[in-house]
Amino acid sequence: MKRRHLLATAALGLSMAFGGAAMAQDKTKACFVYVGPIGDGGWTYQHHQGALDVQKAFGDKVEIAWQENVPEGADAERVLTQMALGGCNIIFTTSFGYMDATNAVAAKFPNVKFEHATGFKREHPNVSTYNARFYEGRAVQGTIAGRMTKSNKIGYIGSFPIPEVVMGINSYYLHAKKVNPNVELTVVWAFTWFDPAKEADAAKAMIEQGVDVIASHTDSTAPLAEAAKAGGKVIGFGQASDMSEYKPSPRVSSIIDNWGPYYVKRVGALMDGSYQQADAWEGIAGGEVLIGDITEAVPAEVKAEAEKLRDDIAAGTYHPFTGPIKKQDGSDWLAEGATAPDGDLLGMNFYVEGITGDIPK
Amino acid sequence: MFGGIDPALLIASLMVASVPILLAAVGELVVEKAGVLNLGVEGMMIMGAICGFITAVETGSPTLGFLGGAAGGAALSLLFAALTQVMQANQVASGLALTLFGLGLSSLLGQNYVGIKPPHTGAVPFGPLADIPFLGRVVFGHDPFVYLSIIAVAAVWAFLKFSRGGLILRAVGESHDAAHALGYKVVRIRMLAIMFGGAMAGLGGAYLSLVRVPQWVDGITAGAGWIALAIVVFASWKPWRALLGAWLFGGITVLQLNLQAAQVGIPVEYLSMSPYLITILVLVLMSSGRGKAALNAPACLGQNFHAAR
Numbered sequence: 001m002k003r004r005h006l007l008a009t010a011a012l013g014l015s016m017a018f019g020g021a022a023m024a025q026d027k028t029k030a031c032f033v034y035v036g037p038i039g040d041g042g043w044t045y046q047h048h049q050g051a052l053d054v055q056k057a058f059g060d061k062v063e064i065a066w067q068e069n070v071p072e073g074a075d076a077e078r079v080l081t082q083m084a085l086g087g088c089n090i091i092f093t094t095s096f097g098y099m100d101a102t103n104a105v106a107a108k109f110p111n112v113k114f115e116h117a118t119g120f121k122r123e124h125p126n127v128s129t130y131n132a133r134f135y136e137g138r139a140v141q142g143t144i145a146g147r148m149t150k151s152n153k154i155g156y157i158g159s160f161p162i163p164e165v166v167m168g169i170n171s172y173y174l175h176a177k178k179v180n181p182n183v184e185l186t187v188v189w190a191f192t193w194f195d196p197a198k199e200a201d202a203a204k205a206m207i208e209q210g211v212d213v214i215a216s217h218t219d220s221t222a223p224l225a226e227a228a229k230a231g232g233k234v235i236g237f238g239q240a241s242d243m244s245e246y247k248p249s250p251r252v253s254s255i256i257d258n259w260g261p262y263y264v265k266r267v268g269a270l271m272d273g274s275y276q277q278a279d280a281w282e283g284i285a286g287g288e289v290l291i292g293d294i295t296e297a298v299p300a301e302v303k304a305e306a307e308k309l310r311d312d313i314a315a316g317t318y319h320p321f322t323g324p325i326k327k328q329d330g331s332d333w334l335a336e337g338a339t340a341p342d343g344d345l346l347g348m349n350f351y352v353e354g355i356t357g358d359i360p361k
Numbered sequence: 362m363f364g365g366i367d368p369a370l371l372i373a374s375l376m377v378a379s380v381p382i383l384l385a386a387v388g389e390l391v392v393e394k395a396g397v398l399n400l401g402v403e404g405m406m407i408m409g410a411i412c413g414f415i416t417a418v419e420t421g422s423p424t425l426g427f428l429g430g431a432a433g434g435a436a437l438s439l440l441f442a443a444l445t446q447v448m449q450a451n452q453v454a455s456g457l458a459l460t461l462f463g464l465g466l467s468s469l470l471g472q473n474y475v476g477i478k479p480p481h482t483g484a485v486p487f488g489p490l491a492d493i494p495f496l497g498r499v500v501f502g503h504d505p506f507v508y509l510s511i512i513a514v515a516a517v518w519a520f521l522k523f524s525r526g527g528l529i530l531r532a533v534g535e536s537h538d539a540a541h542a543l544g545y546k547v548v549r550i551r552m553l554a555i556m557f558g559g560a561m562a563g564l565g566g567a568y569l570s571l572v573r574v575p576q577w578v579d580g581i582t583a584g585a586g587w588i589a590l591a592i593v594v595f596a597s598w599k600p601w602r603a604l605l606g607a608w609l610f611g612g613i614t615v616l617q618l619n620l621q622a623a624q625v626g627i628p629v630e631y632l633s634m635s636p637y638l639i640t641i642l643v644l645v646l647m648s649s650g651r652g653k654a655a656l657n658a659p660a661c662l663g664q665n666f667h668a669a670r
Contacts, residue, residue: 037579039468039475069464069580155622188621189629195583196574201378201615205622208370221476222574228478245476357624 030054030267031088032066033079035095036194042219042240043193043257044068047094047117050259057264061271072097080105084112090270092263093117095193096162103127113270118164120346125277130262133283134164135171135345136313137255138215139320140291140306141237142175144253145183145213147302148235152182155211157202158189159218161359163348170352171320172215177354179305185355186211196222203227207234215239224250235297242292253306254292261287281342284314321345326353366623369498371616376499376507377573379611381406381565381582383510385589386596386603387517388561393593394521395554396534396661400456401441402562403586404463409434409563410570411467414479414577417567423482427506427567434563435556437463442555446548449665464580474577482506482572506568511604513561518600530554534659537666547666562586595640597657610636 032051036044048066055064065088070079076098083091084105090113093102099119106114106124114127122129145154154176158165169187176183186209188202199218203226206214214236216223221243227234227250238244238254262280269275282288291310294303312318323334328351334340351359385402392399399405412433417426441459444450484491485508487501521527530550532540537547569585570577588610596602617632 037468039471039577039579041475041578186622186624188618190618191629191633192583194580196576196578196581197378197381197569197583197585198614198618200574201374202618202622204374205615205618208367208374208619209622211622220578221576222578225478225574225576243476245478357621360629 027061027063028058028090028267028271029063029065029088030263031083031086031091032064033070033076033083033091033093033095033098034066034068035070035072035097036219037068038066040194040219041221041243044094044219045241046257047092047259050263051092053260054263054267058267058271062267070098073101076101077105080114081108084109088112090115090267096160096164113275115266122277122279128266128278128280130266130278130280131164132257132259132288133281134255134257134289135167135320136283137289137291138168138171139175139313140310141215141253141255142172142177143179143306143309144237144294144298144302145172145215146176146178146180147305148252148298149176149180149183149213151210151212152180153184153186153209153211154213155186155188155203155206155215157199157206157214157216157218157223158187159193160191161189161349161361163346165217166348166351166359167345168215168217169355170348173355174325174352175309175320187355187357189360190218192218194219196220199223200226203236221246238292244292247293248295249297251295252297253294256290256292258288258290284310285316327351328353328355366619366625369495371619372499373502374619375608375612375615376503378615379607380507380510381568381573382585382589382592382611383604383607384506384513384565384568385562385586386592386607387510387513387600388558388565389589389593390596390598390600390603391517391521391530391561392554392558393662394534394598394659395530395551396537396659396664396666397445397551397555398452398456398663399438399441399459399555399558400453400590401438401459401463401586402558402589403582403584404460405434405437405559405562406463406566406569406586406589407467407580407582408437408463409566410581411471411474411566411577412436412563413567414474414570415470417479417571418474418477421480423480423571426479426571427564430563430567430571431560432563434566435560437466438555438559438562439552441559442552445665446552446555449667452663452665460586468579471577471579475579477577479571479575479577482575504572506564506572514600514604521600531659534661537661537664541666541668547668551666562589565589591637591640595643597643598659599657609639 034044038048051064067079070076092115094117096118099121102114102116103121103123106127116129118131119129156169173185190198190202199222203223212234216239224236224246227236235250235252238251240257242254242256243251319339321340323338324336325334327333389402409430413426413430416429417423444455445452482504485505490501491497533547533550541547592606595606613636617629620627
C-alpha cells in the first residue's frame, strides 16, 4: 500500500510540474510533433533545428515544446489534444500521416493554430499546410546519379507511396535519364519513415542487385552506412539533413530541409497579429531546400553541371518537370515546354515513362 | 539464380538480419522459463546498443563493445529484477516501464555519439573455406556473432534439457512454491535468469549498432524487442524453434526487400504480413487447449513469488 501511495504521489507531482509550465499565458507557446526521434540525424532533426531557431529568434517571448516519436494514427490525435489543452498557441505537425489527426483536433480548438507539414487538407480556417519542393533537390541528385553510375543501375529507397515520394522518384529518374539514357531505376519501398536496420537491409538488397547510386526518402543515415561498407563502389546522398559525417564518399551531396525561416515567420506573424491561413510551398529559391556541398568524389564537370541546374531552378528559369513528359503507361502528361501545375504534383500517383514496376496501392 | 536474386546472398543476409532478434529471443526464453515475464526487451536491447556503441568507440575494440552492450542490458534488467523480485511490483507494468526508461536513457547517453562510425567488426577468417561456392558465402562468410547466436541457442537448449541447473530453472518456472519447498532460492534463480536475459538482449542491441547498421541513431531498435517477445511465444518456449522463428521473421523482411530490388512483381504487403499471420495461427493452435503446445507455457509465468505466502 505504502509503495503504491508513493508512486501515485510521484505521478501527481510529475503531472503538476508539466501542467504548471503551461500556465504562463503571456508567452506564445509553439509546439512541435515529431514522427521520429530528434537524434535521427535526418527529417526530425531538421524540424527540431527549426524549432530551436524560433526560440533563438524570439527568446523569452516564446516558449517551445515538442514531443518525439509520435506514431501516425490515433496516438497523434491524443498528443495533439493534450498539446492544445496544455496551452499551445500554434502546433506544427511534421509528418504526412498526421493529416487527418491535425484536422480533427483543429475542429475542436478553433483558437489554436495548426500547421501541417507536407499535407494538403485544410478543412478548418485554423489549419495551414506547408511543404518544401524537395523534387527540385531530387533533380540535382538525379543529374549526379546519372553521371556517376557505372552499372547504369540507380536506386531509390521509398518510404510510403504518397505523392511527395512519387514526385521525388520521378524527378530523380527524369534527370538521371536526361544525362544518361541507359540508366535503370530500382525502387524499394520500406514502408517506414524510420527503421535503421530495415533501411540498411533495403540498401543492401539493392547493392546486391548491382545498384551503385542510392537515394533514400527515409529518415536515418543507415543507407549511407551500408553504402560505406561497399568500399567506395557505391555512393548516396544525405537526406533531409546534410549527413556530412559520410563525406566525401559515399555521401556526395545532400538535400537539406531548412524549416527555420518558415517557423520563425509563422510564429512571428502569430505574435504581431498578421497571421493568416496559408498553403506554403517553397523550394530552392525560397531557401527551404538547400543542396549540401557536392564533394570531391564527384568530377568537377559533373559538379558544375549539377550546380548550374540548382542555380537555374533557384532563378526560376528551369522547372524540373518540363514537358514533353509521358506517364509510365505511355499516355501524355506534359506537352513540349509545359511545366507541371502544382495540383498535378501534389496528387502525383503515377510513374513517368521508363520506370519499371508499380506503385503499391 | 531465382527471379534475379542470388540465393547464397539472400540466405547470408537473412542470417545476419535475424541475429539481434534471435539473441534477444533466446535470452527472453530463459527468463520466461524461470517464470518471469519481462516485457522490457526493447529497452534492454537499446541500452545494449548504446552501451556497446560507446564502449566500442571509446576503446576502439568491437569485442569490448559487445561486452559493454551485454553489461548495459544486464544492468538495466537488474532494475526490473529489483522491482519485481524484491519489491513485488507487477511484472507487466514494470516491463513496459523498463522499455520506456531504456529508450529515454539510451537517447540521453547517445547525445554525443550521433554520426560517429564504430570500429569495424570483421568476418571470421575461415581461409580457403570461404571460397567454396555457395557454402562459402552462406556458412563461412560471417562475423563471429552470427555463429555465437547459433551456439547460444544450442547452449540454452542443452542447459534446459540436460543439466541439473536447467531442471531447477524449469522447476522454478513451473511451480515456485514447490521449488521453494525443496529449498531452492527462487528469487535468486529468477534474478540470475533476468540478468541473463538482459545480457542477451544487450548483445542483440549491440549487434545492431556495431554490425548491422553500424552507427548510433536514437530508437535504432525500432521494435525489434517486441518481435523477439513474439518469437518466444511463436517458439512455444523451445530454443530451436526460436531459431526458426527468428529466421522466419528476419528472413521475410530481407526477402521482401530483395524481391522489390529484383523487381519481382509480388505484392510486398502479403509477405510483410506473413510472420504475424503465422504467429496468430500458432497462438490459436496453442490456446485450443487439447494440443501439447498449450502445456508448454511455464505455469508460473508472470506470477510474483513471496516466500511468506
